[in-house]
Amino acid sequence: MSGRKTGKKKQPKKQAKEMDEEDKVFRxxxxxxxxxxxxLKAKATRKRPLATGGTKKSGKK
Structure with a gap:
């Protein structure tokens, strides 16, 4: 076998940044x-539709 390695090369892992107090407050x-x-989204979905037409009329007479 040859000495070549196939496949994707691994990228070096990024180091975890240390968070200072401003970053913690912002997060x-x-x-x-x-x-x-x-x-607010949950409250909005619970309410009935705002555009109710009052009394419903059937199409037949």
């Missing part, structure tokens, strides 16, 4: 805003 705010948005 926390993002999570809170995401939770608020999800709660």
């Amino acid at each position: 926390q705010k993002q999570k809170e805003e995401q939770k608020k948005l999800e709660e």
Whole structure:
């Protein structure tokens, strides 16, 4: 066999960045805003449709 290696070469792994206090606060705010948005979406889907036409009329006379 030859000394060649086939296939994709592995990329070096990125080092985990250390987060300072500003990053932690920013991430926390993002999570809170995401939770608020999800709660609002849940409330909006629970309500009945806004465009109800009142009394329904049949097409027959």
